Amino acid sequence: MRFYLASLLAALVLAGCAKGHGPQRLDFVNTTRYTSSNRTGLSPADTLATRVFAENTDLSGSSLGRLVVTVQYQPRRNPFVYPTPLSSFNRDSIDKSSESFVYLDTVLTDRKGQPLSNFTFTNVFGVRTTTGAERWQYDLKNSSGETTASRAVRLGMRRPDSLAVYHDYTLKLVVPAIGVGSNDTVRVKSARRFLHLRAGLALPAYTVVKAGAPGDAQAAAQRLTDLIILRDGLTLVSPSATSLTLNGARWPSANRRRTLIYPTGLTATTFANQLTDAAIQSVYAASASGTATGEFVGPVNTGQVYVFRTDEASAPPTTPPTPYRYGLLLVVSVPTSTTTTTTAGLQLQVRMAK
Numbered sequence: 001m002r003f004y005l006a007s008l009l010a011a012l013v014l015a016g017c018a019k020g021h022g023p024q025r026l027d028f029v030n031t032t033r034y035t036s037s038n039r040t041g042l043s044p045a046d047t048l049a050t051r052v053f054a055e056n057t058d059l060s061g062s063s064l065g066r067l068v069v070t071v072q073y074q075p076r077r078n079p080f081v082y083p084t085p086l087s088s089f090n091r092d093s094i095d096k097s098s099e100s101f102v103y104l105d106t107v108l109t110d111r112k113g114q115p116l117s118n119f120t121f122t123n124v125f126g127v128r129t130t131t132g133a134e135r136w137q138y139d140l141k142n143s144s145g146e147t148t149a150s151r152a153v154r155l156g157m158r159r160p161d162s163l164a165v166y167h168d169y170t171l172k173l174v175v176p177a178i179g180v181g182s183n184d185t186v187r188v189k190s191a192r193r194f195l196h197l198r199a200g201l202a203l204p205a206y207t208v209v210k211a212g213a214p215g216d217a218q219a220a221a222q223r224l225t226d227l228i229i230l231r232d233g234l235t236l237v238s239p240s241a242t243s244l245t246l247n248g249a250r251w252p253s254a255n256r257r258r259t260l261i262y263p264t265g266l267t268a269t270t271f272a273n274q275l276t277d278a279a280i281q282s283v284y285a286a287s288a289s290g291t292a293t294g295e296f297v298g299p300v301n302t303g304q305v306y307v308f309r310t311d312e313a314s315a316p317p318t319t320p321p322t323p324y325r326y327g328l329l330l331v332v333s334v335p336t337s338t339t340t341t342t343t344a345g346l347q348l349q350v351r352m353a354k
Helices: 215-222 268-272 277-287
Strands: 024-028 039-042 047-056 064-074 099-107 118-126 132-142 147-157 166-174 177-179 185-187 193-196 201-204 227-229 260-263 305-310 325-333 344-353
Touching: 024 132, 024 147, 047 064, 047 132, 047 147, 064 118, 099 118, 099 215, 118 166, 260 277, 268 305, 268 325, 277 305, 277 325, 277 344
Parallel strands: 039 147
Antiparallel strands: 024 047, 047 118, 064 099, 064 132, 132 147, 166 344, 177 185, 193 201, 193 227, 260 305, 305 325, 325 344
16 A cells, blocks of 8 residues: 655745845856756655856955855655554644755855855755655855855655655765866765765765864754765765764764664565564674674675664754664665766665664
């Protein structure tokens, strides 16, 4: 039996109006590659890219100050859990509230701290994995802290819902390109990614641990992070791992979740057969009985299956504390080499208790 939570998908509005004060402007770059207007019909964890261009044409007035990118999810980004028995389900009990966090907050200066007259930012991101909408707003502020221009896009994703006790999706990461010469560009296996497994978000480093970003904004992203993908693109580490070197001032220990992850003997076929939370917990109990610390796995290979437990109770503020959640992770594919021909990075199929 399948249900569609149509009431959860907010009606899409026109792409964000630009508001301007004087000579400062902010615009989307519109090409076939970049998203510059509202979109619907997206698939879970689709990868999109936007590019914005900021400009200040009056160098005698206020200079460019900051670019702030905020993403708002409507309804909440985590999957909906149906009650047991289903007869007790009441549509009025659905949480339709929105939630948001600051994705980027950066000062618009050059390496010497001098104000820029123009600035271009490209944002590559994955959309939500649960039914709903998300609004990406880009605010340009001047050196006095006033918002001088704003642009926004609203994205809609709808998937058939069910009574399944687990949430599943495939996370498709993108390998970034870096310049190595006047005419050559190569792709490294990965930049670091910070995974929020329950919702299926992959956050960049500048959202989670960027120097100079507002502490409250970073703390919110840090408390979402279950696993960190290291720079090799193939190693997954818990934020609480003692072997991981993190700046304690930028990422306090109180904001670090403790996720345990272990290799299993499952195959892609037996992975697909794990359909209940009890079954996944049984796999965890069997796999966690060895000597491994559970703090990291890798380098991972295609076809490997891992079982994990997230400790949401260690990520405040949650009242009352959320119990452990268990899940499985299948490595669908890995970036095989440094190349200029593809942007495909690590791909992970996740199945996790709602």
